[in-house]
């Protein structure tokens with residue numbers, strides 16, 4: 215039986231179990247706070263069951279938006295039903311409170327474990343309970359980014375050229391999500407495993423499938439009552455095991471070889487600076503750790519990093535392209551981004567490095583704006599109260615241990631009182647203030663002698679505010695990467711990759727603008743970009 219058929223059978227089985235289970239439970243018992251309003255509860259026959267099933271459908275966004283408009287503006291928290299466990303949605307003004315809580319009070323890892331069931335779907339509870347990969351991304355990937363830019367750019371260029379072709383005379387139709395998934399998988403794996411494996415489809419295919427399996431098996435397994443999950447999880451994760459096995463055929467010999475190469479380098483005293491990738495950093499990090507230092511564990515860690523990186527970046531790349539090329543201002547955006555890239559490359563002598571990328575302010579804004587308007591999670595900042603005494607918010611609301619909470623990322627990002635004309639994609643929304651601040655800085659420095667002591671406080675505030683508009687800067691009104699100490703550690707890499715991708719595509723391809731943006735799909739709490747839609751592309755004559 216093919217694995218996709220197996221998944222259908224599993225889904226049917228899970229739904230049957232779920233029907234029996236949820237019919238017996240009232241949704242209200244999920245959250246032990248009586249004082250808060252609920253949004254989206256169904257009443258009448260099997261009200262609880264219909265509410266839970268409804269939370270898996272496309273109506274979640276409307277429920278969330280209704281709650282946000284009715285309650286969040288008045289600083290009131292509300293509860294939305296979820297299939298497994300309903301969730302308290304705090305107003306945006308309370309994001310700071312979430313960020314300020316210790317991990318022993320509000321836990322982000324626990325929320326991830328609960329929502330993805332990582333103990334099962336990642337095939338080893340240690341993957342999420344001892345998240346070494348996060349430490350390595352924070353410590354090594356971000357710090358090494360400057361030295362990796364040329365490699366990322368090269369891999370993107372090779373990937374886009376491979377999947378979009380080189381025809382300069384005729385238009386070619388390409389699936390956006392499909393090709394972006396492949397390009398992103400190659401570029402990400404260039405940094406995870408290096409050039410020898412990152413173009414190998416026999417490895418990349420299973421690695422991408424594993425990422426799908428993790429999301430799908432977690433979603434299905436959540437339909438099963440928690441007490442039965444340990445018993446049946448093994449069936450749900452069969453595809454995950456299969457794809458790990460397929461990828462391991464390449465990954466394990468590769469990791470073994472790398473361990474050997476690093477040992478040889480140490481013995482000979484000749485450092486291997488060419489082995490500058492995630493695999494090397496990981497091997498060095500776990501060198502003294504008897505449990506973690508095995509090729510099998512390291513291979514599973516690499517698969518886990520792929521899971522964190524591939525879907526997020528694929529969805530983002532897809533959204534960016536659809537947002538730009540469906541805008542009525544697409545021609546202007548393309549023209550101005552091309553000019554910006556040309557100028558930056560002219561100043562760097564054609565070399566891509568940190569400084570060149572830092573000059574791409576409009577490109578950065580186009581990426582951030584797409585992450586804002588086309589965020590792919592309806593809620594964010596998911597946390598679970600883990601303190602046995604519960605957590606008390608600054609407004610006095612007490613949330614008992616076990617409460618699941620978060621905020622409404624979608625609604626905050628689409629709120630006109632936070633973003634002017636919030637429903638419209640405005641590619642240069644974030645670069646305009648940055649450019650104005652840079653221009654003001656230039657005027658100031660030209661008249662420096664006269665003005666040295668007279669930088670006005672409000673100018674300084676504006677300058678600082680403008681600095682905080684880069685894609686990687688999170689805030690309580692820009693939550694696509696989360697915010698605070700658990701904010702996505704891969705965002706520096708992801709932002710660099712997205713800017714280089716946009717720059718490469720714009721400089722090397724014409725893309726026919728679309729009259730209408732293909733719609734995203736809203737399922738349960740997720741927002742999925744158009745998976746099947748195409749664009750027409752033509753390589754530009756050099």
Ligand code: HEM
Nearest residue numbers: 322348522523526527530694695696697700701702704708
């Ligand atoms: C545009 C692409 C990406 C988006 C939108 C994104 C978004 C997110 C979000 C929303 C979170 C949860 C933050 C929270 O709990 O508050 C997260 C966590 C995480 N992301 Fe990303 N991500 C992206 C790319 C990546 C990449 C490329 C990597 C790896 C190289 C990565 C690795 C991680 C890890 C390890 C975590 C868990 C952090 C923790 O719990 O402390 N992400 N990401």
